[in-house]
Amino acid sequence: MTISYPFWRIDSESTTQFCGYEGFGINCSTIGDRSIPEITLNGDSFYVLRIIPEYRSVIRADRDVSFLPLVPNSCPRLQHGIDLETIPLYFTTSNTNLSFHFNCTECPSLATEIRIPCFESNQRKSCVHILSTTTQEVDWSDYFCSDEVVTTVISGEDMFPDISTKLGEILERGFELEWSRMDDCEKCEGSRGQCGHRNETGFICFCSDGTVSRSDCKGTSFHYIY
Incomplete structure (x- = not known):
């Protein structure tokens, strides 16, 4: 991967200065025999899958769920959402928001609600809610879920209704962000x-x-x- 302005390699710049946007520093970690570019957002690590300068966009995937370069996981467990902090990065229209609810007493019977059997245990259920402007509101307090994580992924025709069986593949796509010029x-x-x-x-x-x-x-x- 070619890392160019406004991104910059953390290990190639000095400790006193860098050329590029603040928050756009990329660390190249060695995992196995591969060098993997990573970027940190609010303390969480994400793999940089692709940088597209002509569209001023970058595709990233949550390190916790990405296959790259580890053994594929068909049922990865999200641990956190995506916090863009104050850096000039914005979600593109190519994305879809997913709301995961873990260890619930039941999943709502909605067209946009899908159970995820691989997370179920002791009769507790987990489900994913596909969010959109027309999504029906749900009072999740009725289902006594122990955890909720909202994330973003690149949309695809196979996302619905196969998300329960293709969860790993869908999360591995990552999400697309575009950047704008910083004020300074x-x-x-x-x-x-x-x-x-x-x-x-x-x-x-x-x-x-x-x-x-x-x-x-x-x-x-x-x-x-x-």
């Missing part, structure tokens, strides 16, 4: 620079002539001392 970067990128961060000064703009500015490449620049 607008002037910098408009002057053909690239945004970065330096511990001592905060935001900086890397210019093509080798100088660095605290605003943009048309203003006052200073030579960076390595």
Whole structure:
């Protein structure tokens, strides 16, 4: 995978500065004989499956449920949702939201509600709710579920009604995010620079002539001392 601006490799930048958007740092972890790109959102790790610069989008998958590069798991258990924090990443329209409810006394009898038999034990049931603008509201307190996790996945024609048997495959697709220009970067990128961060000064703009500015490449620049 080619990792390019506004993303940046954490292990290739110095400890005092980086060139790229804050929160877009990618760590390449070695698992088995493969190098796997990962990114962290609010302390949770996600595999970076694909970066699509022409559409300003990135596809990621929850590390807890992804097959890559481990042995396939047909019934992976989600542990958390997706928190984008304050970084400029947004879900695209290619996604569908899923609400998982674990260890319930029963699952509602709705067209958008699907039981997941592989999670059931001691007569407690688990189910997934496909969310949309037309989804019927459910009072989950009536079902005494022990845990709820809401996640997002890329939509597909086979998602419904086969999600109970293809759960692992569907979650492995990941979810798609698009990025927008960061506020501080607008002037910098408009002057053909690239945004970065330096511990001592905060935001900086890397210019093509080798100088660095605290605003943009048309203003006052200073030579960076390595």
